[in-house]
Amino acid sequence: MTLLNLSLLDVALAALLIVVNGALSLALKLDLERKLAWAAARTVVQLLAIGYVLGWVFSHARWYVVLPLISVMTLIAGFAGAGRGTRTYRGQRVDSILSIWASSWLIAAVGLFAVIGIHPWYEPQYAIPILGMILGNTLTGVSLGVERMTEALTARRDRVEMALALGATRWEAAQDAARDAVRAGMIPTLNQMAVVGVVSLPGMMTGQVLAGQSPLQAVRYQIVIMFLIAASSALGTVGAVLLTWRRLFSAEHRFLAARLVERTRAARQAG
Amino acid sequence: MTLTPIVQAHGIARRDALRGTTLLQPTDFALYGGDQVAITGPSGAGKSVLLRALALLDPLSSGSVRWRGRPVTRAAIPLYRREIAYVRQRAAILDGTVEDNLRYPYSLRVYRDLRFDRGVARELAAHAGRGADFLERDASDLSGGEAQLMALIRVLQLQPQALLLDEPTASLDPESALAGEALIRAWFAQGTSPRAWVWISHDTAQAQRVGTRQLTMRAGVLSEAATPAAAGTASAREATTQDPPDAQHTREVRDTRTARGIDKESTR
Numbered sequence: 001m002t003l004l005n006l007s008l009l010d011v012a013l014a015a016l017l018i019v020v021n022g023a024l025s026l027a028l029k030l031d032l033e034r035k036l037a038w039a040a041a042r043t044v045v046q047l048l049a050i051g052y053v054l055g056w057v058f059s060h061a062r063w064y065v066v067l068p069l070i071s072v073m074t075l076i077a078g079f080a081g082a083g084r085g086t087r088t089y090r091g092q093r094v095d096s097i098l099s100i101w102a103s104s105w106l107i108a109a110v111g112l113f114a115v116i117g118i119h120p121w122y123e124p125q126y127a128i129p130i131l132g133m134i135l136g137n138t139l140t141g142v143s144l145g146v147e148r149m150t151e152a153l154t155a156r157r158d159r160v161e162m163a164l165a166l167g168a169t170r171w172e173a174a175q176d177a178a179r180d181a182v183r184a185g186m187i188p189t190l191n192q193m194a195v196v197g198v199v200s201l202p203g204m205m206t207g208q209v210l211a212g213q214s215p216l217q218a219v220r221y222q223i224v225i226m227f228l229i230a231a232s233s234a235l236g237t238v239g240a241v242l243l244t245w246r247r248l249f250s251a252e253h254r255f256l257a258a259r260l261v262e263r264t265r266a267a268r269q270a271g
Numbered sequence: 272m273t274l275t276p277i278v279q280a281h282g283i284a285r286r287d288a289l290r291g292t293t294l295l296q297p298t299d300f301a302l303y304g305g306d307q308v309a310i311t312g313p314s315g316a317g318k319s320v321l322l323r324a325l326a327l328l329d330p331l332s333s334g335s336v337r338w339r340g341r342p343v344t345r346a347a348i349p350l351y352r353r354e355i356a357y358v359r360q361r362a363a364i365l366d367g368t369v370e371d372n373l374r375y376p377y378s379l380r381v382y383r384d385l386r387f388d389r390g391v392a393r394e395l396a397a398h399a400g401r402g403a404d405f406l407e408r409d410a411s412d413l414s415g416g417e418a419q420l421m422a423l424i425r426v427l428q429l430q431p432q433a434l435l436l437d438e439p440t441a442s443l444d445p446e447s448a449l450a451g452e453a454l455i456r457a458w459f460a461q462g463t464s465p466r467a468w469v470w471i472s473h474d475t476a477q478a479q480r481v482g483t484r485q486l487t488m489r490a491g492v493l494s495e496a497a498t499p500a501a502a503g504t505a506s507a508r509e510a511t512t513q514d515p516p517d518a519q520h521t522r523e524v525r526d527t528r529t530a531r532g533i534d535k536e537s538t539r
Binding site: 167 | 358359361364380422429
């Protein structure tokens with residue numbers, strides 16, 4: 001079994017399918033045509049670019065090439081992880097980058113070195129796609145978790161204040177919100193794990209099968225990946241929620257609600 | 272005076288860094304056992320700011336609070352708040368029944384030496400004029416006034432040493448307001464060492480009833496009320512705002528706060 005190569009013409013044929021979306025948008029007056037065009041263009045440009053970058057990296061497999069690349073990937077994930085929610089606080093980006101970086105690299109290291117056992121340690125063919133999958137899922141967990149945390153603390157501010165006034169520690173006052181937040185951040189991964197193979201065939205497994213790998217080997221990889229993703233998004237979410245908690249509650253057991261600002265306002269002040 | 276105040280504040284002040292306004296001018300205040308302090312003043316004058324500052328709930332821009340003559344360490348803050356209990360203007364309601372709400376404090380570490388006593392809770396509810404089924408009611412079904420009574424019972428059952436009451440009966444009808452007052456007075460009369468309260472009220476008649484010492488708050492400045500009620504009582508002690516040279520200036524700042532919106536400190 002060999003992989004059928006796609007020519008650029010084949011890709012262009014598939015790209016025409018975006019017309020379906022455009023027609024729907026026009027017919028239903030969704031007013032999405034510009035966004036669709038922009039999103040389609042981004043898909044093409046970003047993927048072509050990463051194709052060239054990966055091709056080049058694979059042929060120059062040196063640690064000083066791989067390390068900067070995966071660092072940039074991690075940074076971008078960190079920025080994206082801080083972009084959700086109507087409220088934000090100063091330092092959210094740093095917290096997001098920190099929690100995503102620590103959790104995804106730790107778990108990726110376990111997966112790459114202990115489980116898969118790649119050699120050399122920076123082997124880009126493994127390190128880049130696996131870290132990428134971990135990052136994508138961790139950033140979802142982190143952004144959902146922090147969004148829920150800031151939302152819950154805003155909505156339950158009176159309860160938090162009441163608890164503190166009664167003598168609750170800053171953790172006792174925040175723990176309900178923090179628990180909700182961690183749960184919210186972990187649900188996408190749990191859902192995904194529940195339906196994997198039944199409803200969805202993950203992209204990586206599909207890719208391996210298309211490339212001629214035996215399905216039995218492909219599912220083994222997929223199982224490993226699922227657990228790596230689950231562990232990293234759990235760690236990342238917990239880390240991000242705890243960092244948020246530390247920013248919003250002072251050591252004097254005070255809730256610094258004034259630090260939570262609406263995003264538009266924060267952007268205006270930054271600008 | 273050889274007595275040590277339960278709470279003593281030295282030059283405590285609060286600025287709103289975001290808007291660049293002064294919420295509380297540097298204030299000295301002492302609360303002794305047996306004190307019944309009433310504070311009146313227009314909305315937004317800083318009455319709640321003062322109580323929250325005394326409860327250490329907000330970061331102070333300057334000044335310090337001493338508890339029985341000692342500074343309050345970080346680790347002691349929960350214990351301090353157990354003894355010096357701040358009661359919010361609007362009751363915070365937790366999910367569940369009234370009893371669930373009353374049980375909540377006992378889940379906190381600072382109260383691990385206490386156990387919830389349903390008998391005490393029932394007694395307090397009866398004292399507040401609530402029926403026998405009050406504890407079983409769903410807390411989310413309570414009216415604003417009932418929720419406020421529940422919040423009072425939640426604090427009073429814990430027997431704090433001092434209460435910082437932020438308009439505790441504002442949301443109550445006149446009859447329930449009197450019941451609420453009676454509850455608080457009963458708490459005041461108990462205890463092995465003399466208790467104390469600071470009571471914010473919009474209602475001047477109530478302020479006269481509940482304060483042996485009358486203070487007013489205006490534009491962040493705390494002062495003795497001009498009414499004669501406080502005269503002659505032993506508790507006409509210090510309650511002065513340190514007269515800052517820029518007091519006049521700050522008041523101007525409050526009027527021109529939009530112009531100050533571009534203040535460096537407002538950038539967050």
